[in-house]
Amino acid sequence: MHRPPTAEAEVAEELAAVRPALLPRYTAELPGARAAVLTRLWRALVHEPLPWITAREPGAHGLTLRLADGRTLRGPHADPYATSAYVTGVRLDRERYDDPARLMRDLAVPHAPAFAVELDFSVSSLALSRAGAEHPKEWPERDWQWEQRVVDGHPFHPNCRARPGFSVAEQLAYAPEHRPVVELGTVPVPARECLVAGDWPDELRDGGTVLLPVHPWQAAHVLQRSCAPWQPTHPLMSLRTLALPGGRHVKTALSARLTSSVRDISEYSVRSAMPLSALAEELAARTGGLLHITRTLSAATAHSPDLAALLRESPEVYAAPGERVLPVAALATTTLPASPAWLAAFTRLALTVGLRLLDLGVALEAHGQNLLVVLADDGTPRRLVYRDLADMRISPARLARHGIAPPALAGRLVTDDETALRRKLFGSLVAGALATAAGSGPALAAALRAALPELPATADLTALRTDPLPVKALTLMRLSPDHPGDIWTALPHPCVSPVPEPEPEPG
Structure with a gap:
C-alpha cells in the first residue's frame, strides 16, 4: 500500500545523512514500532471514555466499537495491563489499518489531525530507539546504564516515544537508549535575580553570579544562546535528568512536550523542593527501612520555567x-x-x-x-x-x-x-x-x-x-487540548473482572 510522506520517511532521510549504517535496522524496526503504538492506541479506544464511541461489543473473536457517525471499528480483546505489542491491525468498516497515525486521521474526530502527527512521530522515534539499542546479557553496574536499557518509553501511552522538536541527530545525541555522553553547559545569572533553595554548590557560583545548568537542546532551541561548558553527563530515562560524574543527578528544564507534558521546572517546584525533601525523608524513616527517598540537595531558578535546575542524590547511594x-x-x-x-x-x-x-x-x-x-x-x-x-x-x-x-x-x-x-x-x-x-x-x-x-x-x-483501578485517560487528554489538567478513568480490576486473553486480530 502506498503511504503518504510521514515522519517515518523524514526520519529515514535524516538518518541516511547522519547515521547511514543505522538505516537498515531502523527500516526493519518500523512494523514492530507501528504495532507497539497501535496496541497502546487500541487500549485507549477500548477503555477510555471517548465521547465519539457509543458502544463496545465483545464477541467470540474480539471487540466491535460503534462510532457516533455509524461506522464500526473492530480489533482483538484488549488487556489494559498488557505490555506486549499484540495488535498488528484493526478494521475501520472494511479497511484494515496497521498504522496508528493513519487510523487516527481517518477517524476524523475532533483534534485527531494534531494527535495523528504525534502518533506518527511516536512510531518513527520508537523505531529509531529500537534500532540504536543494545541488549547486553550482563547486568549493568551503574544506575544510568540501567536507564539506557529502557527503550520503548511509556508502557501505555500512544505517545510513548514522541519527541517533537528533536531532529534525528539530536535524538542520537541526547536520548539515553543511544548511550551518548551529553555535555551540559551553564548560564550565568546574577544572584539577586535567582531564587535558590538549599545549599547551591560552590562549583556553580562565580562571585555574585549563580551558574544554572542547562541542557544543550534547551540552550539551542529555547534560550537560543551559547553556554559555558560544565560537565559530561549520562542522560536518564526522563531525558532531561542526567547523571553527573561522582554520582549526583541534575534535573534540567527541557521545554519540549514528551508524551503529554512540557518538561520545564516551575518556580513552585523550586520553592517546594527542600520542604518536600525534608518531609519525604521523615516519612521514609517510618517504613522500617523498606523505603529510601533521594534527597533534593539544592534547586535554583532565574524566575523562569525555562531556566532552572535541581540537584539531587543518585539512587545508587542506597545500594549496599x-x-x-x-x-x-x-x-x-x-x-x-x-x-x-x-x-x-x-x-x-x-x-x-x-x-x-x-x-x-x-x-x-x-x-x-x-x-x-x-x-x-x-x-x-x-x-x-x-x-x-x-x-x-x-x-x-x-x-x-x-x-x-x-x-x-x-x-x-x-x-x-x-x-x-x-x-x-x-x-x-x-x-x-x-x-x-x-x-x-x-x-x-x-x-x-x-x-x-x-x-x-x-x-x-x-x-x-x-x-476499579484509576488511570489517566492519556489519549482523551491529548484529544482534549482545551481541558487543563488530568482526565481520569477506571480500568477493570484484574482480580474482580478477569481480562480476556488477547487473540489475533479478526479476519
Whole structure:
C-alpha cells in the first residue's frame, strides 16, 4: 500500500545523512514500532471514555466499537495491563489499518489531525530507539546504564516515544537508549535575580553570579544562546535528568512536550523542593527501612520555567555492596518478573510501602520511572527507592493524624481529597509500575492475590481490593487540548473482572 510522506520517511532521510549504517535496522524496526503504538492506541479506544464511541461489543473473536457517525471499528480483546505489542491491525468498516497515525486521521474526530502527527512521530522515534539499542546479557553496574536499557518509553501511552522538536541527530545525541555522553553547559545569572533553595554548590557560583545548568537542546532551541561548558553527563530515562560524574543527578528544564507534558521546572517546584525533601525523608524513616527517598540537595531558578535546575542524590547511594538499584521500568529487561514468586514478593513490598505512606499522608507518583527497586545479589527485592518529589500529593489531615507537621506549602501538591490521593498512588503504582512489571492482567491479578492478604488492613486497602483501578485517560487528554489538567478513568480490576486473553486480530 502506498503511504503518504510521514515522519517515518523524514526520519529515514535524516538518518541516511547522519547515521547511514543505522538505516537498515531502523527500516526493519518500523512494523514492530507501528504495532507497539497501535496496541497502546487500541487500549485507549477500548477503555477510555471517548465521547465519539457509543458502544463496545465483545464477541467470540474480539471487540466491535460503534462510532457516533455509524461506522464500526473492530480489533482483538484488549488487556489494559498488557505490555506486549499484540495488535498488528484493526478494521475501520472494511479497511484494515496497521498504522496508528493513519487510523487516527481517518477517524476524523475532533483534534485527531494534531494527535495523528504525534502518533506518527511516536512510531518513527520508537523505531529509531529500537534500532540504536543494545541488549547486553550482563547486568549493568551503574544506575544510568540501567536507564539506557529502557527503550520503548511509556508502557501505555500512544505517545510513548514522541519527541517533537528533536531532529534525528539530536535524538542520537541526547536520548539515553543511544548511550551518548551529553555535555551540559551553564548560564550565568546574577544572584539577586535567582531564587535558590538549599545549599547551591560552590562549583556553580562565580562571585555574585549563580551558574544554572542547562541542557544543550534547551540552550539551542529555547534560550537560543551559547553556554559555558560544565560537565559530561549520562542522560536518564526522563531525558532531561542526567547523571553527573561522582554520582549526583541534575534535573534540567527541557521545554519540549514528551508524551503529554512540557518538561520545564516551575518556580513552585523550586520553592517546594527542600520542604518536600525534608518531609519525604521523615516519612521514609517510618517504613522500617523498606523505603529510601533521594534527597533534593539544592534547586535554583532565574524566575523562569525555562531556566532552572535541581540537584539531587543518585539512587545508587542506597545500594549496599553486592546490591543493585534499578528503575522498575527496567525490570522488563531482566527475567525476574517472569517468576510468579518474585513478582508476588515485589508486589507485596511495593504495596506495603505505598499504602504505608498513603496512610501517613503522602501519595507517591510511583510509576516505573520514579520507583526503583534495590535487589540483593541473587535478585531478591530488598527495598525501594523513590525519586522526583514534584508530583506526589500531601494530605495535611492525614499527616496531622499521625503527629506529623505538614510542610508550609499550598497549591497543587496539597489535598485531603481521598479520591485524588488514591488516584495518585493506585494509578501510578498498581496500574503503572506493577502492571508494567507483570506484563499482563492475569499476571498482575496473581501477584495481587498473593500480596493483598498479607497487608495491614486500612480503608485504602479496602478500596484497592475491590474498586476499579484509576488511570489517566492519556489519549482523551491529548484529544482534549482545551481541558487543563488530568482526565481520569477506571480500568477493570484484574482480580474482580478477569481480562480476556488477547487473540489475533479478526479476519
